[in-house]
Amino acid sequence: MEKDISQLGWSQQQRLHFMERQLLWGRRLTLSMVQEAFDISRNQASRDIKLYRELAPDNVPTYNPADQCYRPNRSFSPLFAVTEPHELLTIIGRPLENSVELDAVPILTRHILDGVLPAVLTALEYKVAFEAIYASASNPIGIKRVLTPCAIVYVDNRLHLRAWCSDREEYRDFVLSRILTVPRLLNEKPDLPQDINWDTKLDIELTPNPNLSCDGRKLISIEYQLKKTGMIRVRAALVHYFLQANFLPNSVEQLEQAKVQPWSYPVMVRNWSALEPYLFGVKQQ
Numbered sequence: 662m663e664k665d666i667s668q669l670g671w672s673q674q675q676r677l678h679f680m681e682r683q684l685l686w687g688r689r690l691t692l693s694m695v696q697e698a699f700d701i702s703r704n705q706a707s708r709d710i711k712l713y714r715e716l717a718p719d720n721v722p723t724y725n726p727a728d729q730c731y732r733p734n735r736s737f738s739p740l741f742a743v744t745e746p747h748e749l750l751t752i753i754g755r756p757l758e759n760s761v762e763l764d765a766v767p768i769l770t771r772h773i774l775d776g777v778l779p780a781v782l783t784a785l786e787y788k789v790a791f792e793a794i795y796a797s798a799s800n801p802i803g804i805k806r807v808l809t810p811c812a813i814v815y816v817d818n819r820l821h822l823r824a825w826c827s828d829r830e831e832y833r834d835f836v837l838s839r840i841l842t843v844p845r846l847l848n849e850k851p852d853l854p855q856d857i858n859w860d861t862k863l864d865i866e867l868t869p870n871p872n873l874s875c876d877g878r879k880l881i882s883i884e885y886q887l888k889k890t891g892m893i894r895v896r897a898a899l900v901h902y903f904l905q906a907n908f909l910p911n912s913v914e915q916l917e918q919a920k921v922q923p924w925s926y927p928v929m930v931r932n933w934s935a936l937e938p939y940l941f942g943v944k945q946q
Contacts, residue, residue, distance in 0.1 A: 771838035
């Protein structure tokens with residue numbers, strides 16, 4: 662590596678970070694993407710891409726006229742920290758000057774082994790299976806699994822992998838931070854059955870907890886804008902996570918608690934019976 666990244670200017674580092682994240686998550690990069698994201702000239706964007714390819718020559722092959730873009734190599738290895746879950750929510754922008762004090766509560770993050778995410782995203786792109794050691798609550802030491810990834814889902818502070826498990830012969834959810842070895846890509850492209858729970862989308866009707874006082878229900882309706890967002894569409898496979906992430910009752914016991922202590926669950930699901938079949942027996946590892 663001829664240049665030290667730390668010696669580059671802040672704005673140029675941000676552009677390199679953006680390009681790497683786009684290659685990793687979006688699987689393609691164009692000059693116009695860099696131009697529009699940072700309002701720079703085409704020549705500057707071209708120089709930035711050239712610099713990134715000099716810094717990481719194994720990450721990006723030469724420009725492919727047929728694709729009209731740059732694509733990541735299968736051996737892609739990030740230079741920046743773009744494989745943590747919070748990267749999905751990061752938006753690169755200009756420095757913001759504030760006249761008031763701002764702070765945030767730290768969120769615990771789950772470490773994903775270096776090399777895992779690039780390999781999984783490559784397997785997703787090429788629709789191939791991979792082999793890796795995966796740990797779970799029932800087997801914290803880990804066991805070899807052959808998985809065919811179908812989608813990645815961000816839930817709270819973790820990334821879940823929706824994948825076909827060859828051992829169980831069914832679709833299950835796997836936490837990426839519990840993959841203990843870098844996945845070994847396989848040549849096989851399994852002929853997978855339809856993932857009905859993933860393809861099925863449910864309309865979730867939200868309402869203020871009916872056990873609150875009249876004023877309490879009005880407050881919650883305004884606070885959560887339930888007249889505008891009272892109906893949310895979620896994949897059946899993600900309903901359980903949606904309820905957990907938004908502190909909504911997701912079990913019979915929690916429904917009972919919501920009756921006795923309504924402020925513990927100020928927002929409720931109105932059409933519980935439509936969701937109930939998808940809440941129990943969730944295939945999570």
